[in-house]
Amino acid sequence: MTDPQSVPPAYSPAPATQPKGLSIAALVLGIAxxxxxxxxxxxxxxxxxxxxxxxxxxxxxxxxxxxxxxxLILGFVGIVIAIVSIILGVLLVAAALNGGTTSP
Incomplete structure (x- = not known):
């Protein structure tokens, strides 16, 4: 019979990983x-x-x-894109209200 100490275990336990929830949330929100x-x-x-x-x-x-x-990087880029689109939206609305003409 074989020695019980020389028999390998039937499975090895999964290695413990550290939680990354906040980092993943930052990444997903940055992409979005x-x-x-x-x-x-x-x-x-x-x-x-x-x-x-x-x-x-x-x-x-x-x-x-x-x-x-x-x-973080994508979040800052998204903020810049949003600010630029808000400014362009305000300018387009102002131009539409002005009738598209400039006053002298």
Whole structure:
């Protein structure tokens, strides 16, 4: 008969991973803020949430640096896109109310 100590285990336990929820949330919101930034205020809110989640994850999850860093960068890009689209929207509305003509 074989020695019980020499028999390998039937399965090996899964390695423990560290939670990355905040970093993943920052990344998903950052990705979503890019196309939603074209819709103005809604994209601005999503971009701000991505930045907030990114900075919170930066403090709590330093091991998930790639995720929260990309989320932060995309969140800031989404904010810029949203601000530009809001400004363009206001200018278009102002031009439409003005009748498309400029006064001397």
């Amino acid at each position: 803020s890019i196309p939603l930034g074209l819709f103005g205020v809604f994209g601005l809110i999503i971009g701000v949430l991505a930045v907030v989640f990114g900075f919170v994850a930066r403090g709590r999850q330093p091991y998930a640096r790639r995720l929260w860093l990309v989320g």
